[in-house]
Amino acid sequence: MIGLKRCRCRNSCVSCHMKKSSNFFQQVFGFTDFAETCNGRLAMFGMFIAGIREKATDKGIFEQLGVVDKQEQCRIFVYLLSVFLILVTIHYLGKQKNEQL
Numbered sequence: 129m130i131g132l133k134r135c136r137c138r139n140s141c142v143s144c145h146m147k148k149s150s151n152f153f154q155q156v157f158g159f160t161d162f163a164e165t166c167n168g169r170l171a172m173f174g175m176f177i178a179g180i181r182e183k184a185t186d187k188g189i190f191e192q193l194g195v196v197d198k199q200e201q202c203r204i205f206v207y208l209l210s211v212f213l214i215l216v217t218i219h220y221l222g223k224q225k226n227e228q229l
Contacts, residue, residue, distance in 0.1 A: 156223050 154160060182188060190201040 156220065156227075 185192060195201055195204060
């Protein structure tokens with residue numbers, strides 16, 4: 129272990145040298161502990177139900193929606209992912225611009 133110093137505390141070395149996190153994400157995106165916990169639990173529940181539904185019907189999500197062609201499924205997935213990334217980027221840049229004003 130070259131370059132690592134021995135910590136005098138009982139915590140791991142990583143936690144000793146990490147800076148305390150700021151409220152940056154809470155300020156920019158509005159994340160709060162309660163909202164994150166609630167959204168995380170709902171997302172896990174939704175994924176669980178989607179998995180059960182896929183096993184019960186023997187069809188994937190796109191096939192349940194009526195899209196059977198694999199190439200069309202890939203196109204829809206890439207399109208939705210692109211739209212999501214563009215919207216997140218626009219939202220982030222808008223928040224940054226508002227903070228500078």
